[in-house]
Amino acid sequence: MSGDGTTLLVTGARVLTPGGEWPRGWIAVEGRRIAAMGQGRPPERHRAGADVLDAGGLVVLPGFIDLHVHGAVGVDVLDADPDGLRRMARHYAGHGVTAWLPTTMTAAGRDLERALEAVGEVLGPVDRGATVLGAHLEGPYLNPARHGAQDRSLIRVAERAEATRLLDSGIVRLLALAPEVEGNRWLIAEAVARGVTVSAGHTDATYDQALRAVADGVRHVTHAFNAMRPLGHREPGMLGAALTVPELACELVADNVHVHPAAMRLLLQAKGADGVVLVTDAVRATGLPDGAYQVGDQPAIHMDGAIRLADGTLAGSVLTLDRALHNLQSATGRPLAELWAATSRNAARAIGVDDAKGSLEPGKDADLVLLDPELRVVATVAEGVLVHGGGGRLRRATPTQAATHSGRPPPR
Ligand SMILES: [Zn+2]
Numbered sequence: 001m002s003g004d005g006t007t008l009l010v011t012g013a014r015v016l017t018p019g020g021e022w023p024r025g026w027i028a029v030e031g032r033r034i035a036a037m038g039q040g041r042p043p044e045r046h047r048a049g050a051d052v053l054d055a056g057g058l059v060v061l062p063g064f065i066d067l068h069v070h071g072a073v074g075v076d077v078l079d080a081d082p083d084g085l086r087r088m089a090r091h092y093a094g095h096g097v098t099a100w101l102p103t104t105m106t107a108a109g110r111d112l113e114r115a116l117e118a119v120g121e122v123l124g125p126v127d128r129g130a131t132v133l134g135a136h137l138e139g140p141y142l143n144p145a146r147h148g149a150q151d152r153s154l155i156r157v158a159e160r161a162e163a164t165r166l167l168d169s170g171i172v173r174l175l176a177l178a179p180e181v182e183g184n185r186w187l188i189a190e191a192v193a194r195g196v197t198v199s200a201g202h203t204d205a206t207y208d209q210a211l212r213a214v215a216d217g218v219r220h221v222t223h224a225f226n227a228m229r230p231l232g233h234r235e236p237g238m239l240g241a242a243l244t245v246p247e248l249a250c251e252l253v254a255d256n257v258h259v260h261p262a263a264m265r266l267l268l269q270a271k272g273a274d275g276v277v278l279v280t281d282a283v284r285a286t287g288l289p290d291g292a293y294q295v296g297d298q299p300a301i302h303m304d305g306a307i308r309l310a311d312g313t314l315a316g317s318v319l320t321l322d323r324a325l326h327n328l329q330s331a332t333g334r335p336l337a338e339l340w341a342a343t344s345r346n347a348a349r350a351i352g353v354d355d356a357k358g359s360l361e362p363g364k365d366a367d368l369v370l371l372d373p374e375l376r377v378v379a380t381v382a383e384g385v386l387v388h389g390g391g392g393r394l395r396r397a398t399p400t401q402a403a404t405h406s407g408r409p410p411p412r
Helices: 082-093 109-122 160-168 182-193 207-216 237-244 261-271 321-332 336-343 345-350 399-406
Strands: 008-017 020-030 033-039 051-054 059-062 064-069 097-104 135-138 172-177 197-200 249-253 276-279 291-295 298-303 306-309 368-371 377-382 385-389
Touching (some): 008 336, 020 336, 064 135, 064 276, 064 345, 082 097, 082 109, 082 385, 097 109, 109 135, 109 160, 160 172, 172 182, 182 197, 182 207, 237 261, 249 261, 249 321, 261 276, 261 321, 276 336, 276 345, 291 306, 336 345
Parallel strands (some): 008 051, 008 059, 064 097, 097 135, 135 172, 172 197, 249 276
Antiparallel strands (some): 008 020, 020 033, 291 298, 298 306, 368 377, 377 385
């Protein structure tokens, strides 16, 4: 049914576009892409043959993109299980995510390779789930001084044969490493040359080392504030660079546990809404009840909206991106018209897929999330397909309409 007229028509929504906010607008989807959009009532020609999704009272944003997420619903990316990855993709779609990067953490080389193979198997759209855009390698080339919940004993300097093998998978889009480690510098250049975005993460870099990292090609910062030196007024460190160097986009885990709301405000004021990339850093326990879980090989307790190792170290989050947006808005008091990019466009830009994703514009992928006024997800559309919710608001195209539209009987 694609390539031949509107397949899905979203009507009556408040629409957040790069050019501003439309109080009442429509979006016509054709196949996997946005064919047209406008304000007021949609032209009749877009109704014929289309499923109509009534979005009255809802706001439509570009589908969320999560660049940093390790697990959910009992699955971890390092399980290297394609079916598990699909279950994760469905869980995220329920929270408004339309595209994501399965993210590994520090592990042995063969375990990372197996995880990348599994990601390679599910690359692309997922049935009733969020599209897999590639993989994010968080580690193993980190700084043990800032290991956080990463397995310190497996953190290592980038060795050429191993790191090249991982990049040769061809699916790595984001690589988080400690750029101040001298033996990792070659890998920054190598990754950038291959079109992989390099992020500074689990880093103990000084401010000067951070500037050198930017000169080396680092453009992204892994969970700003976390797993790096705190901001010092004499030694601002990576965080000081993240806050002040425009080339660096900053991930933020906005769960009110990783970062205090005042620090979120500081980040937004320093970077502007275009410099902040909301991520979840979510782990296996996400979407499951409180209790005891594993993060990597380490036991962890999920309680009160956080997950921690026995010593209290945060071991990733149990956050979802809809909640993260809600928290960022509460912390900053800024309007959605300003903040929406932090859940989509900034991430798309960070990994260079903004030609197709990350904003509501004709010609781009029809990745949409419909939210109620409390920012709860009502429906998610990934690449033109309703992958979550919306049932009660959907009027399916009738065969008659389809026939009228195409001028011939509908296909059987
Ligand atoms: Zn992580």
